[in-house]
Amino acid sequence: MSTKDSASPFYEELEGKKVRCLLCAHKCVIANNSKGICKVRQNKEGILYALNKNIFVALNIDPIEKKPLFHFLPGSRSFSVATEGCNFKCVFCQNYEISQIGEREIRGRFVPSEKVVELAVENNCRSISYTYTEPTVFFETAYETGILARKKGLKNVFVTNGYISREAALKIKDFLDAANVDLKSFSEETYKKYCGATLKGVLEGIDFLLEAGILLEITTLIVPGMNDSEDELKKIAKFIASRSKEIPWHISRFFPNYKMEDRSPTSLESLNLAETLGKEEGLKYIYKGNVWGEGEDTNCPSCKKLLIQRQGFEILKNVVNNGICPHCGEKIYGLFG
Known part of the structure; x- marks a missing residue:
């Protein structure tokens, strides 16, 4: 992987070869040859690189x-x-x-x-x-x-x-x-x-x-x-x-x-x-x-009946039908199917 491949589009150039990262709420201002708080973004000559790319x-x-x-x-x-x-x-x-x-x-x-x-x-x-x-x-x-x-x-x-x-x-x-x-x-x-x-x-x-x-x-x-x-x-x-x-x-x-x-x-x-x-x-x-x-478990917020029964990370039962409770017709939040 070349350094060109890891250049980030999420920054703005500042004076003195400094950059401001725009990815997270820190908005780190990073001096030349320094890294942001995350330690995986580095300013090299006024360009911000993602050192961890892939x-x-x-x-x-x-x-x-x-x-x-x-x-x-x-x-x-x-x-x-x-x-x-x-x-x-x-x-x-x-x-x-x-x-x-x-x-x-x-x-x-x-x-x-x-x-x-x-x-x-x-x-x-x-x-x-x-x-x-x-x-x-x-x-x-x-x-x-x-x-x-x-x-x-x-x-x-x-x-x-x-x-x-x-x-x-x-x-x-x-x-x-x-x-x-x-x-x-x-x-x-x-x-x-x-x-x-x-x-x-x-x-x-x-x-x-x-x-x-x-x-x-x-x-x-x-x-x-x-x-x-x-x-x-x-x-x-x-x-x-x-x-x-x-x-x-x-x-x-x-x-x-x-x-x-x-x-x-x-x-x-x-x-x-x-x-x-x-x-x-x-x-x-x-x-x-x-x-x-x-x-x-997931229970219907309307009729309170059991919809999805879990044990650890295993699903034992799931009766949600296209995002709908089969018992009362209540719409269940999420993506199912």
């Missing part, structure tokens, strides 16, 4: 439920890919070994976008998921792959922190079908302290994705002592409801990891509190993550 550290086959997406082609397989790098510095990241790369050389192997799509088709996947790290920082790779995937009848998915810029979101509707966004907190202080980001940027990113017509689900990892207060959980639920009460909310249990190994796992009481608050705000679909055998 350099993959993961090419896996996952159930779509693992993203988690419960209302998007349930029971299907998704070809799941990632490059290194991230624009957040989450102290509880479970994939920190590939997201937090510092100044070391980027690892992985070069795989052309055409080959990624070919592998997805060969393995009977219905979608390609850009996941594990942060797809916004390998946007050029995702865009190129996603356009090719659509031509082969595949869908495209982002599992993202939501810190996307309007400029990138305007391009995303060319190829993206669904996204799960991590809404990690509803506090500017928490985002700054634990993630190196802003709540404002995430909320704007969610709105950008909704404006682009992307099918959305939201996940909140509930971390003891960080975002588990009743007030904060209520604010998260209220925000989701203000956008659409149809948006599924995944409330996930935290387990000690990375720089938060001193924290206890999330209590079931905290998950139950979040579920109650979500229901009080009128959210129609609430799921519990990282809890075996509880809070995984």
Whole structure:
């Protein structure tokens, strides 16, 4: 791969060979021969390069439920890919070994976008998921792959922190079908302290994705002592409801990891509190993550009958018919079939 191939279209030139990256809400101003916060974009003589272009550290086959997406082609397989790098510095990241790369050389192997799509088709996947790290920082790779995937009848998915810029979101509707966004907190202080980001940027990113017509689900990892207060959980639920009460909310249990190994796992009481608050705000679909055998099923929000029964990432039963509840005719949010 030549350096020309990895030049990014998402930047603007500034004085003194500086550039401003336009991919995410950081809008990094990068001096010559320096990198952005994500550590995978470098300014070389006034041109911004994506150092991770098509350099993959993961090419896996996952159930779509693992993203988690419960209302998007349930029971299907998704070809799941990632490059290194991230624009957040989450102290509880479970994939920190590939997201937090510092100044070391980027690892992985070069795989052309055409080959990624070919592998997805060969393995009977219905979608390609850009996941594990942060797809916004390998946007050029995702865009190129996603356009090719659509031509082969595949869908495209982002599992993202939501810190996307309007400029990138305007391009995303060319190829993206669904996204799960991590809404990690509803506090500017928490985002700054634990993630190196802003709540404002995430909320704007969610709105950008909704404006682009992307099918959305939201996940909140509930971390003891960080975002588990009743007030904060209520604010998260209220925000989701203000956008659409149809948006599924995944409330996930935290387990000690990375720089938060001193924290206890999330209590079931905290998950139950979040579920109650979500229901009080009128959210129609609430799921519990990282809890075996509880809070995984989809019930009709109107007649309350069981529509999709899950066990882990496995679908045991699915009676949704073209997005409609067969019992009462209620339209069910998502893409089915």
